[in-house]
Amino acid sequence: NAGVTQTPKFQVLKTGQSMTLQCAQDMNHEYMSWYRQDPGMGLRLIHYSVGAGITDQGEVPNGYNVSRSTTEDFPLRLLSAAPSQTSVYFCASGSNYGYTFGSGTRLTVV
Amino acid sequence: AQSVTQLGSHVSVSEGALVLLRCNYSSSVPPYLFWYVQYPNQGLQLLLKYTSAATLVKGINGFEAEFKKSETSFHLTKPSAHMRDAAEYFCAVSGLTGTASKLTFGTGTRLQVTL
Numbered sequence: 590n591a592g593v594t595q596t597p598k599f600q601v602l603k604t605g606q607s608m609t610l611q612c613a614q615d616m617n618h619e620y621m622s623w624y625r626q627d628p629g630m631g632l633r634l635i636h637y638s639v640g641a642g643i644t645d646q647g648e649v650p651n652g653y654n655v656s657r658s659t660t661e662d663f664p665l666r667l668l669s670a671a672p673s674q675t676s677v678y679f680c681a682s683g684s685n686y687g688y689t690f691g692s693g694t695r696l697t698v699v
Numbered sequence: 700a701q702s703v704t705q706l707g708s709h710v711s712v713s714e715g716a717l718v719l720l721r722c723n724y725s726s727s728v729p730p731y732l733f734w735y736v737q738y739p740n741q742g743l744q745l746l747l748k749y750t751s752a753a754t755l756v757k758g759i760n761g762f763e764a765e766f767k768k769s770e771t772s773f774h775l776t777k778p779s780a781h782m783r784d785a786a787e788y789f790c791a792v793s794g795l796t797g798t799a800s801k802l803t804f805g806t807g808t809r810l811q812v813t814l
Contacts, residue, residue, distance in 0.1 A: 622802065629708065631789060631806035632743075647801065679742065681802065686750060688733070688791075688802055690743040 592616070595680050595691035602670040602698045610665040610694050612680030620683060621663040625649065625676040626693075632679065638663055670698045701726040701792050705805035713813055718762075718777040720808045722790035725771065732773040733791040733802070734764055743789065749773060760784070785812045 596611045614621065622637035634647030636655040644655050652674060654666040663682075667674060675698045680691040706721040724730055732749040747758025754766040760783075764775045773790060790805045 624804070629806060631705075632804040634801060634803065637801055681743075687745055687748060689745075690735075692742045 593680055593682055593689050593691040595678075595694050597694060598692065600694060600696050602667070602696065604670060604672060604698060606670050608667050608670065610667075610678055610680075610696075612663045612665065612691060613661050614663075614680075614682040614689070615661065616682060616689065617660060618682040618684060618689075619660070620688075621657070622647070622681050623653070623655065623663070623665045624679045624681065625674075626679060627676050635665065635678075667696075672698045674698050701730065701801070701803050703790050703792050703803055703805035705790050705808050707808055708806065709809050709811065711811040711813060712780045714782055715779050718775070718780045718784065718810065720775040720788050720790075720810065722764075722773045722775065722805060723771050724773060724790070724792045726792055731793045732764075732766060733793075734758065734762070734773075734775050735789045735791060735804075736760075737787045737789065737807075739786075746775070746788070780810075780812045782812050782814075785810055 593614045619640045623635040624632040626632050633649045635653050638644045638657040641657050641660050678694045681688045683689050702725045704723045734746040735743040736746050737743050746762050747756045749756050749766045757763045762777045787807050787809045789807045791802050793802045
């Protein structure tokens with residue numbers, strides 16, 4: 590089925606560890622983005638991309654890194670995990686006619 | 700710059716009553732506006748969208764929203780609430796800069812439906 594695929598669904602990290610959250614879409618969307626969802630704060634934009642090779646920072650970019658080498662993939666890297674990065678992460682792709690979200694990655698940093 | 704304000708983090712209605720979830724936006728360009736729903740432990744599902752066509756937009760599950768430029772509002776309504784409508788609802792805005800631009804969310808409104 591067409592859509593946005595995120596992996597893994599769950600992850601526990603120790604403080605200081607690094608990891609990559611994967612996001613792939615098969616709808617040929619130019620726009621992709623990463624959000625984190627925390628209670629009472631809605632979804633906050635971390636990084637976004639408007640095409641392969643083009644990325645920009647969102648509202649809360651510190652501690653995260655992204656790259657966009659293909660239209661399909663937009664991985665999010667945590668360079669040195671901190672407990673403040675415990676959250677649910679969503680990847681989205683789309684356009685002003687609609688955005689599709691992945692099912693999320695629940696990350697716990699201990 | 701763009702932003703969204705959702706008034707009321709929690710709204711409780713009786714089954715069969717009117718649902719009204721409020722959303723006000725700020726945008727320096729003509730906005731595209733969206734409502735998303737999130738059921739517990741799930742992702743976000745698009746309810747409806749305003750893309751500069753008709754100001755009254757009908758979505759899925761009986762929801763609709765009206766774009767009012769003079770009030771910078773895009774409130775979500777449903778005439779008769781059902782238990783299955785209990786979820787968290789998010790309003791979002793994106794700007795008309797090409798075919799894709801940043802999507803900014805409000806903080807969400809949790810809808811409770813009681814018998």
